[in-house]
Amino acid sequence: MKEKIEKYLEEVASFSPANMEEIEQFRIKFLGKKGVINDLFAEFKTIPPEQKRDVGKILNTLKQEVQKKINELKSAFAEAEQKHFDKDLFLPVDTTLGSRHPISLVRNEILDIFKRLGFNVSEGPEVEDDWHVFSALNFPPEHPARDMQDTFFVTDDILLRTHTSSVQVRVMEKEKPPIRTVSPGRVYRNEAISARAHCIFHQVEGLYIDKGVSFADLKQTLLYFAKEMFGEKTDIRLRPSYFPFTEPSAEMDISCKICGGKGCNVCKYTGWLEILGCGMVDPNVLELNGIDSKTYTGFAFGMGVERIAMLKYGIKDLRLFFENNIDFLKQFETEL
Numbered sequence: 410m411k412e413k414i415e416k417y418l419e420e421v422a423s424f425s426p427a428n429m430e431e432i433e434q435f436r437i438k439f440l441g442k443k444g445v446i447n448d449l450f451a452e453f454k455t456i457p458p459e460q461k462r463d464v465g466k467i468l469n470t471l472k473q474e475v476q477k478k479i480n481e482l483k484s485a486f487a488e489a490e491q492k493h494f495d496k497d498l499f500l501p502v503d504t505t506l507g508s509r510h511p512i513s514l515v516r517n518e519i520l521d522i523f524k525r526l527g528f529n530v531s532e533g534p535e536v537e538d539d540w541h542v543f544s545a546l547n548f549p550p551e552h553p554a555r556d557m558q559d560t561f562f563v564t565d566d567i568l569l570r571t572h573t574s575s576v577q578v579r580v581m582e583k584e585k586p587p588i589r590t591v592s593p594g595r596v597y598r599n600e601a602i603s604a605r606a607h608c609i610f611h612q613v614e615g616l617y618i619d620k621g622v623s624f625a626d627l628k629q630t631l632l633y634f635a636k637e638m639f640g641e642k643t644d645i646r647l648r649p650s651y652f653p654f655t656e657p658s659a660e661m662d663i664s665c666k667i668c669g670g671k672g673c674n675v676c677k678y679t680g681w682l683e684i685l686g687c688g689m690v691d692p693n694v695l696e697l698n699g700i701d702s703k704t705y706t707g708f709a710f711g712m713g714v715e716r717i718a719m720l721k722y723g724i725k726d727l728r729l730f731f732e733n734n735i736d737f738l739k740q741f742e743t744e745l
């Protein structure tokens with residue numbers, strides 16, 4: 410019996426499994442109910458008493474060795490598996506990284522520039538009421554911007570906002586001056602879709618109200634914005650215009666960044682590109698929103714994000730922003 414046990418000891422010592430499965434078979438073979446160890450203990454009962462000491466000793470050794478071997482092998486395999494797993498995490502993966510949408514990139518850049526000037530960011534609902542989109546912004550009841558042509562109405566009073574100027578009203582309702590805020594968001598207009606117009610687009614609205622805010626502050630703020638956005642060499646010019654909620658009102662052009670102001674087909678040979686509307690907040694608007702127009706003045710501006718993105722990246726068709734063509738979007742990967 411001793412020789413038999415010694416043979417098993419050799420087998421245990423030289424056992425080298427290829428996988429966990431083989432370790433399990435080994436365990437069953439030796440430690441299972443009908444396994445080698447149990448058989449040997451049964452046989453042990455039958456041997457002459459004078460052999461019992463020696464055989465008992467070696468039999469116990471075998472049992473311990475089997476257990477030790479199984480434990481060692483199991484932890485070695487578990488460790489190897491863990492290493493394999495760790496390594497897998499570093500294997501190149503067959504997926505391409507996404508990129509931010511150019512509209513998000515440009516919107517974030519616009520917001521960052523104004524944040525550096527101390528503006529905070531505010532947002533309002535896209536489904537709005539007449540008060541916030543029109544009435545509180547001094548639109549007279551018969552103003553053509555209320556026409557079905559321009560506006561998607563939900564009911565007589567509820568509509569999809571046609572501009573982010575409505576967020577001005579939301580902010581004035583909640584906050585007392587000084588107010589310095591930029592409001593990004595989606596706007597909706599009942600327009601035929603073309604290379605230059607869409608029924609959905611994005612705007613960023615700006616509002617600054619405090620004591621003693623002047624047109625010079627407006628101009629300097631927008632000049633800073635234009636230079637940060639389009640480069641140090643950029644010039645601006647303000648042309649008189651009309652908006653119900655500002656007085657005086659203006660439209661701002663930047664010097665054409667394609668031809669540097671000499672004239673080309675992008676700026677239609679004028680050397681200038683229109684990028685936003687602006688003006689001094691009409692005292693009526695301040696009063697309609699509970700701000701004393703004798704104490705406070707303010708300026709406001711609003712710009713189209715698509716328009717800025719088209720100029721910045723030289724994109725000629727507005728529809729590209731909404732089609733989610735992978736080849737188009739991929740071009741902005743490096744801008745992350």
Ligand code: DAH
Pocket residue numbers: 571572573574614615652654655685686687688709710711712
């Ligand atoms: N809301 C105007 C539009 O959608 C843009 C605008 C013009 C906003 C002048 C302003 C502003 O705040 O002062 O066309």
